[in-house]
Amino acid sequence: MSDLSYPKSKTNKVNRLGERGKYDCKTVHEIIASSPVLHVSFSPSPEDYPVILPMIGKLGSFENPSADLSEPLDLYLHGYVSSRIMNLARSSSKDPNDGNLKVCVCATKVDGLVLSLTPNSHSMNYRSSVIFGTASLVTDLDEKLYAMKLITDGVLKGRYEKTRVPPDGAEMSSTQILRVSVESASAKVRAGEPGDYEKDLKQEKLLDRVWTGVIPMYTAYGEPQPSKYNRVKEVPEYIANYVKDTGDAERGYALAAITMDEAGTA
C-alpha cells in the first residue's frame, strides 16, 4: 500500500470525530471508484442556492494511464454538452483548459445500521469520500476518448471494447467530459459495533430489554435482465463475473466492517 496522502488543510480536515478521518489516496480514491454515482456540488453565484448534481465519474490519469488508485489522479465526470454545469465550466474561464469552477464531489457508501441502547448513540457504518477541485472542459480529443473509455469501463470492466466504438461525430459532440483537478480530499470511515456510554452499559434492565447490534447494508446485484432486442443468449462471462465479484465484495465488506474498530481498521 502506498503512503501517498492528501495534505491536511482547512478545506479537507475532518474536524468532528477526527479519528475517523483518512487522507491516503488509496482509501479516498477507492470509495469514489466503487460508487456508481457521485454527488457534485457547485455554486452558480453567491446569491443562488448551491446545487448538487448526481453524476457518473471515474478517477484516472491521461498523462499516466497506468497509475493506480494509490496515486494522484484526476476525476473525469460525464455529462451533456449544454447542461448547466458544463456551461458554467465553459464560461468560468477564457481558456477552457484552465478550469476555475470550484466543485466538491462526494460519494458515500452505507455499510450498516448501528443500533445501540439510546437514540443518540445510534450510528451507521459508512465510508464517505469528499474531493475539492476545479473543473474544466476536456477539449483534447484523445483525452476525451480516454475519459469515455475510463468511465464506461469504470462502471463495468471490459464493457467499452464489447460495444460499438469509437463514438461517432454526433456522440463526441453531444457528450462533454469535465476534468476535475483534485486540490484536496479526505475520507471518513465508521465501522464496528455499537458504542454505548458507560452509564447505559451499567443499566441491567436496559441491557435485558434493548437489542443492540448491526444490520449490515450493501449494494446487491440481481440477475441481468436482457432487453427486448437482445440476441445474445447467454449473459457474457465478463458481466456474470462483474455481478458476482462486485456483489460479493460489497456484501463482504459490510460484514467485515462489523468486526473492525470504529475507524475501519481490520
Next chain:
Amino acid sequence: MSDLSYPKSKTNKVNRLGERGKYDCKTVHEIIASSPVLHVSFSPSPEDYPVILPMIGKLGSFENPSADLSEPLDLYLHGYVSSRIMNLARSSSKDPNDGNLKVCVCATKVDGLVLSLTPNSHSMNYRSSVIFGTASLVTDLDEKLYAMKLITDGVLKGRYEKTRVPPDGAEMSSTQILRVSVESASAKVRAGEPGDYEKDLKQEKLLDRVWTGVIPMYTAYGEPQPSKYNRVKEVPEYIANYVKDTGDAERGYALAAITMDEAGTA
C-alpha cells in the same frame, strides 16, 4: 395520490431530459425518506469551495405531525452541536429561528445498470431528489425532541420507544437539529430498458454480438448481527420485519423499474 406539487422555477426545473422531471411532493419526498444518507451542500463563502456533507435527515412537520409524504414538509437534519454547518447556521442569522443558510440536499438511489449497444447510450436506472431551502437551528425543546424521534424512527420504524429515552441533558445539548424550510424541490427518475439509436438497432452484426439489458441494483440487508454486549436472544420482530420489508421493497422496485417506461411510469 395527492396532486400537491412544487412549482417549477429556475431553481428546481429539470432542464436536461425534462420528461424525467417530477415535481409532486410524494415522489420527491419518498426518495428522500427512503435514503439512509442525504448529501447536504452549502457554501461557506464565495471564495471557498462548496462543501458536501453526508448527513442523516428525515421529513416531517412539527406543526402538523400527521402529515404524510404527499404534503408540504420540513426536512430535519441531525448533527453535532459545534460542527461547521451548525456554526454557519448559527452565525448566519441573529435570530437562530430565522435561518438563512442556503442549502441543497440531494438523495440518489441507483436501481440498475442499463447496458446498450454503444457506450454513449449506456445509462443507469435511478431516482434522485433535490431540495433547496434555508437551514436554521431548532431551539424549541419540544420540536427538537419531535425531530429526534422522527429521525430515529425514520431510519428504523419503532426504534425510538424501544431504547432508553428521553435523551438526557448532555445528549440534548451535544446534539443539534437543523430544520430546512423547503423552498423548492424536484426529482428525476430514469427507468426501463436500454434505449439505443435507430442507426445502431439496424446493425445486424452488432445486435448479434453485444448483450444488452439491465443489471438490477438495490440496497440489501443482511442478517442482524448482535453486539458483544447484547442480551436479547431473538432479533425483535420490528427489526426482523424492517429487514425483510425494506429489503423486499428495494429489490422489488429495482426489478419493477425495468418494465416501466423511461420516466418511471409503471
